[in-house]
Amino acid sequence: MDSIDADASVLVAAPTGSGKTLIAEYAIARARSLGLRAFYTTPIKALSNQKFRDLQNLYGAHKVGLVTGDNAVNPEAPVVVMTTEVLRNMIYSQSTRLDDLGVVILDEVHYLQDAYRGPVWEEVIIQLDPEVQLVCLSATVSNADEVGDWLSTVRGRTDVVVETTRPIELVNHFALFDNASKQCEMFETVISGEPNRHVQRLLSNASQTRGRSSHVGGKKPRRFSSPTRPEIVELLEDNSMLPAIVFIFSRAQCEDAVHSCMKAGIVLTTLEEESLIREIVERHCENLTQDDKDALEFHNFIDDVASGISCHHAGMIPMFKEAVEECFVQGLVKVVFATETLAVGINMPARAVVIEKLTKYTGEHHQLLRASEFTQLTGRAGRRGLDDIGHAISLWNPFVDFEQVVGLALSRSFRLSSAFRPTCNMAVNMVRNHSLDGAHHILNLSFAQFQADKDVVTSEASLEGRKRELLLLERAMADKDSLDQSANSSGTTASSVEAEISLRSLRPGDIVMFDASNIRGRGLIISTAARRSGIRLTVVTPSRKILDVMAKDLRSLPLKAGHTDLPVPFEPARTEFIRESATRLTKARIDETMGKPMEEDRGPRVIDSPLSHKSIKRLRNEIEQMENRVGNRAGSVGSRFMDVIHMLEELNYVSDWKLNEKGEMLAGIFHESDLLIVEVMNRGLLDNLSVNDLVAVLSTLVYEPRGGDTGGAPRWPNEQVRQRFKKIERVSEQVQSIQHERGMHQHRAPNGGLAFETAAWANGRPLSKILDVDLTPGDFVRSMRQLIDLLRQIVATTSNPSLRDTAEHAAKALDHGVVAAASGASGK
Known part of the structure; x- marks a missing residue:
């Protein structure tokens, strides 16, 4: 807080529940007291929604706004919550909403290592006005000083605050089912910093006995197995470890876990708690029609939650998830079976966390959780002010050794690495807003470049300071005559340049x-x-x-x-x-x-420097030498950027460092398939379509089947949509071929798996006729919201009046029923 008061930026790396939120609230309060705005950014929309509600409760609904890709509530408020992508887009568009911005809170800043979202964080950090204070909140990372060093280099003074001690002690446990005694047993994983010897002997003896067995048909059945899900719940209840989150890396398995507990007759709520739960769920879902409720099996959902057990995953609609979150925070729901997305920032602490399996399927094979992933999941264990101890429970698994469990429990290593890579949208916005040298300067300030060669980033920061000095010198030279005249008349008037430098110091x-x-x-x-x-x-x-x-x-x-x-x-x-x-x-x-005049040791050396052509020439020479040194050392980041530029030149987006019409369109399309979308627009593949056909065609660029499953042959609403998709496929293959030749990241192939359903929804078909076993409500709603966002981007970027009009009507046609209710869920 002292650092914030001193106008320094800060990096706070600390465990969950350490009070990082208090730091953010202090920075917001300080900005407001100075008449400045505060932005609170998060990596995902769900976390933005939660922070929006929290800050509304703190400051009042009229003082807090929310801006996500598809939703805007009170965006001119003094405090605005948004996803990091929204802030990046505001910087590129030079939004006037940045004019009176005092502080930006970057929550979950360790997301800069995320392969998809990470580059956005670095774009914001590098390009945000350096006078805006940054408050970066992160999980505990082992290289926090390195991150802080980079932030200080590119943004000025940044103080690093690191806390490794959890505010609530965490005890790791190892649980198994003993087939000999027919009992669930639980042991501490680590005792006095060493693996639990009793567990080691127990597992070793069982392994030796099984290996020596002459059991008919091969080896003797295992003595130990993993507890069933109802057994896990009973184990937690017997040991007073509720409320608890049980992490399962599968949406379907989360649903199955709830059903198995219901089938076992487990009820964890009193009649009074059940009544409160039903009231909360009904409130969150009040905007759903009866048809929507029937399609979503609302009555089954509310009965499950009323028993004190629920699931939480991305396949659920936002209203269901938010209802579960509120019930859990209030202590009404006692067990939540959740996928790992629940561990990303959402404030749902529990007394205990169970990790059902310490391996996760990557799409190709199963791999052991990384220490950072294990730490993030177990970080939910222990409620500040309610629990003295938090419990993290790992379950027995035949494919994971006990020593590996111990290794995860004892690991403190979580090194943050950059995932920065130049993208097509980034490149055209660089061309639009910067010179070629300026673009390379920004890229050379990236954390990726810093980790590759710290000296390049340091030199770029010094070079930027020298260029500011030169600019001030040149302005001062131009101002000298008027300054002399003014001084002759009044004797006391300061030049604007000198005055600005004095105030800056x-x-x-x-x-x-x-x-x-x-x-x-x-x-x-x-x-x-x-x-x-x-x-x-x-x-x-x-x-x-x-x-x-x-x-x-x-x-x-x-x-x-x-x-x-x-x-x-x-x-x-x-x-x-x-x-x-x-x-x-x-x-x-x-x-x-x-x-005597103030010392100028903290600002550019203009007042003490002779305002002469000689000093300007000397400074220009110094800058030229520094640019040559930086140019000779700058490496892969700049090279990858130029690969993108050359490809965009080949495709007629950029010519002589200026944007062509296609380049201007691309600058306004923020999507992982941005280049493909603009190619499709430019080739007229979205023209002369009805509203229903337009959304069906565009859905092929938005829909992403889970697990890479194509789901068989797509259903098409009509032949025209199918023919447009075939043409889009050919365009996609052409662009992917160019990307492959240049060794660049390739966009996802278009997929028609949602075309029929999207057209039907735009045409007013009820949800009950849309969903099937392969399409979860949460996936459908999320795809529709993403499609609405893309349609609005097309409205803002296309030069075709007919397409603009159709896209505008198409966005409205999709925004009804559960899709519209999901958008407004967080704004109530």
């Missing part, structure tokens, strides 16, 4: 002598903010007035006269804070150097 706590239009005499700076109109100081006077001072207000350069600590806590909106600040200002001793 000041920090909160500095005591300054002012000669300005609104203050003459001593003032204490309590905050500084960089706006497009210039530096703004917020100043307290001895008479307890609060004033804003900018360069335009100054009659002469301010003089630093001393420094004092600001009152703690930093609450400038409170009368007590202002009174104490004024008292400290009055009592402070003035430096003997008060009558």
Whole structure:
């Protein structure tokens, strides 16, 4: 918090439940007290929705907004929650909503190692106005100092706060079912930092006995097995470990787990709790029609939840998931069978966490969980203020040795690595907003480049500082004549350049002598903010007035006269804070150097430098030499970027570092298949279609079958849609071939598995006629919301009036029933 008060950015790496949220709330409160906006970014929409509700409860509904790809609620609010992609898009479009931005909270910043989302985080960190304060919240990572070093290099002072000790002690357990005694047994995995010897002997003896057996038909049946799901629930209840989350890496298995518990007759709620649960679920689902409820098997869902047991996975509609989350947080639902997505930031702590299997299918084979994944899952164990100990339980598995379980329990290694790679959308936005040298400069500031060669990033940061100095020198030269004339007439007026530099060198706590239009005499700076109109100081006077001072207000350069600590806590909106600040200002001793100009050691060396062509020439030479050194050392990131540029030139998106019409379209399409989408648009494959046919065709670019399963031959609403898809397939293959030749990431192939259902939904067909065993409600709703988002991007980017009109009507045609209700679920 002291770092935030000092206008420094911060990286906070700490375990779940350590109080990172408090840091974010403090930064938001400080920004609001200074009249600045605060953005809270998250990696996924579900977490954005939850943070939106939390901050609404804290600040009031009218003070908090939400912006996701398909939804906007109160976007002009002083505090706005959004996904990181939304902020990236705002930066590229140079949105005016960034003008008065004071702080950005990047929650779950360790997501920058995510293969798909990671590059977006680095784009934001590098390109966000350097005067905007960053508060980066992360899980505990072993290379936090390296991440902090990179942040400091590219953004200025960034303080690193690392906490490795959990606020609630975590005890790891190992559970199994003993087929000899017919009992579930549970042991501590680690004792005094060493593997539990009793478990080792137990498993070793069982293995030896089975190996020596002369049992007919081969080896003797295993003595141990994994407990069934009802047995797990009973084990947790018997050991007072509820509420609990049981992680299962399969949506279908999560559903099966609930059904098996229901079949076993397990009920974990009282009659009063059951009544409260039904009330909560009905409230969350009040916007669903009866047909929707029938299609979603609502009555089965509410009966399951009312028993105190539920599941939570991406195949569920948002209203169902949010109802489960609220019931669990209130302690009404006692067991949730969930996929690993629940571990990503959503605030659902439990007393115990069970990991059913320590291996996960990657699409090709099963592999042991990484230490970082194990840590994230078990991080949900232990509720702050409610539990003294959190419990993490791993179940016996014939394919995982006990030593591997111990290794995960003891591991503290979680190294953050960059996943940054240039994308087509990134490239065209670089062309639109930067010179070629400027684009390479930004790429050379990436964390990927920092991890490959720290010196390149450091040199780029120094080079940027020299270029700012040169710009100020050149402006000062141009301003010199008018400055001389002004000085002759008044004798005291400061040049705007000198004044800006003087204000930039000041920090909160500095005591300054002012000669300005609104203050003459001593003032204490309590905050500084960089706006497009210039530096703004917020100043307290001895008479307890609060004033804003900018360069335009100054009659002469301010003089630093001393420094004092600001009152703690930093609450400038409170009368007590202002009174104490004024008292400290009055009592402070003035430096003997008060009558001399301020030291310029913290800003560009302009005031002390002779404003001459010789100094400018010398600085230009220095910059040229630095550029040559950086150019010789910059490596793979820049090369990959140029591969993308050359491909875009080949496809007529870019010419001579300028965007062609296709390039302008691509700059506004934010999608993993962005290049394919623009190629399809440009070749007229979306033209002259009805609303129903347009959504069916576009669904082939959005729909992603789970597990790579094509689901057999697609159903087509008509022959025209099928023919358009065949043409899109050919375009896709052409683009993929070019991407492959250049060694680039290839877009996902189009898939027609949702075309018929999408057209039917746009035509008003009820949900009960849409869903089938292969299409879960959550997947369908998510695909429709993504398609609506894409349609709105097409409306904003196409130059074809007919397509624009059809796309606009198509977005409205899809936005009804459960799809519309899902969008509004978080905004109630």
